[in-house]
Amino acid sequence: MxxxxxxxxxxxxxxxxxxxxxxxxxxxxxxFSRPTLPVDNKEINLHLGCGNIAHPKFINIDGRPAPHIHYVRAIDNLAPFKDNSVDLIYACHCLEHFSYNRVPLVISEWHRVLKDNGILRISVPDFDLLIKIYNDCDQNLDSIIGLLMGGQDYQFNFHKAAFNEASLRRLLLNAGFNEVRSWQPGSTELMTFNDWSGRLLGGKYPVSLNLEAIKNSSS
Ligand SMILES: C[S@@+](CC[C@H](N)C(=O)[O-])C[C@H]1O[C@@H](n2cnc3c(N)ncnc32)[C@H](O)[C@@H]1O
Incomplete structure (x- = not known):
């Protein structure tokens, strides 16, 4: 043993x-060599915590370097981007990597860089779905431990916050977003990533809460 x-x-x-x-x-x-930014785009779209994914229409930002990452940096500090300069932020399964005490600050940094009518599109593990899976699997904690606590196999892969629809909605509205709605992975080009947003646990159970919020200062 x-x-x-x-x-x-x-x-x-x-x-x-x-x-x-x-x-x-x-x-x-x-x-010696850095990836070129998607300059032909009229819009600035940021993919935060993109991991291995390289969508051609996004600027990729992650704490772990890889050939497709444009900015290797913390995703809770978007200093290279001015206030009101970004059209779309996509952040899939990375908000839960921040302490739940810091989550409001992280969301307000993301709100800061978005333009008027800009969109923050988020995917996180859905605590309510995890509970369902846990109960369906005879309350075997191993069935959800990775999604609850993170893979814990590298520095950035620890979960420190949990969300359900009501809590994430509240956080987004409190940060100043006006409208919060669900989004469907795969339904448009800018929603198509082979990532956690659409993944099924064990090929069977959806795990993600997919919400997007609009920044609209006039309403
Ligand atoms: C669970 S992975 C998700 C990857 C991808 N979005 C997906 O859904 O397949 C979380 C990603 O966020 C990055 N990440 C987590 N916390 C971060 C932080 N504070 N700063 C920068 N990157 C971070 C990790 O390096 C990792 O690539």
Missing amino acids: KSKLRLGYLYLKLQQLRGSLNVSSEKIKRQ
């Missing part, structure tokens, strides 16, 4: 080391 635990620990450490080596080599590569 002890040697099994030791092996497990060693495996985790090796994975972490491999992750850090990848990050360092990506940082070095970036000194």
Whole structure:
């Protein structure tokens, strides 16, 4: 039993080391070549916490470097972008990576950079759906632990907040957004990503709460 635990620990450490080596080599590569911004777009669309996904119409921002990431930086500080300058922010399964105490500040930073009529499109694990899955799986915590707490396999992959429709709606309205509504993954080009927003757990259970909010200073 002890040697099994030791092996497990060693495996985790090796994975972490491999992750850090990848990050360092990506940082070095970036000194020589950076991805070009989607300049032909009239609109500025930000994909925050994009992970491996590279949608051609978005500026990709993530804390982990990769060849398609335009800005390697914290997604709760959008200093490169002026107030009222961005048309659309897409953030899928990353808001829950902030402490629930900080979530209002993060949303208000995202609100700051959006133009009038700009859209904040969010996907997060839906706490109510997780509870349903948990009950359906004989209250086996393993069925939802990753979605509840995050994969916990690298620095940015820890969940520190949970949401259901009522709580996320309230947070968005409190941040100054005027209209909050659901959105459907895959229904338009700018809603089409092969990501967590449309993923089914075990090929069966939807897990995501998909809401978008409009910034409209005049109403
Ligand atoms: C669970 S992954 C989601 C990836 C992708 N959006 C998807 O749905 O498949 C969360 C992503 O957010 C990034 N991330 C989380 N917290 C971050 C932070 N504070 N600053 C920058 N990136 C962060 C992680 O590096 C990771 O790529």
